[in-house]
Amino acid sequence: MKENVRDDVVYNKPKSFAERRAVATHCCSRMSLEMPCVVDDMENSGDALYAGWPERMFIIGADGKIAYAGEQGPWGFNPNEVELWLRKHLGQPHRCNLLKAGIKNPP
Numbered sequence: 001m002k003e004n005v006r007d008d009v010v011y012n013k014p015k016s017f018a019e020r021r022a023v024a025t026h027c028c029s030r031m032s033l034e035m036p037c038v039v040d041d042m043e044n045s046g047d048a049l050y051a052g053w054p055e056r057m058f059i060i061g062a063d064g065k066i067a068y069a070g071e072q073g074p075w076g077f078n079p080n081e082v083e084l085w086l087r088k089h090l091g092q093p094h095r096c097n098l099l100k101a102g103i104k105n106p107p
Contacts, residue, residue, distance in 0.1 A: 017042055033079065057082050 004010050009027065014020035017039070024039045040046040047053045050069075055077050061067035068085050070078060086092070 014042075031079075035079070035082070059085060 009030070011023045014023055020042065021039050024037060028037050038046070040052065044053075050056065050058065051072060053072070055073035057068075057070035057077065057079070058066055059068035059082065067089070068082065070076060070082060
């Protein structure tokens with residue numbers, strides 16, 4: 001994709017799990033993600049189970065079941081939506097409301 005070249009996110013296909021994890025780590029760092037991320041195994045078991053290709057966000061509830069399933073990425077990849085869901089269900093105010101209240105560097 002032209003956007004990948006423009007954004008310098010073009011990688012060779014990983015040949016090992018270590019290489020795959022390194023690419024994922026680099027992508028998470030570039031996107032400044034502050035949430036835990038998981039990397040699928042080399043057999044793409046997670047993708048087969050959850051239609052996660054190329055990326056998808058899930059929230060797993062305390063009961064071990066999927067509580068939130070985001071749309072498939074890249075266009076459905078929406079960290080802000082996940083943040084809203086988490087704040088709503090964990091009883092935390094949304095970052096925008098904290099900023100409006102004058103709180104600097106909200107959690």
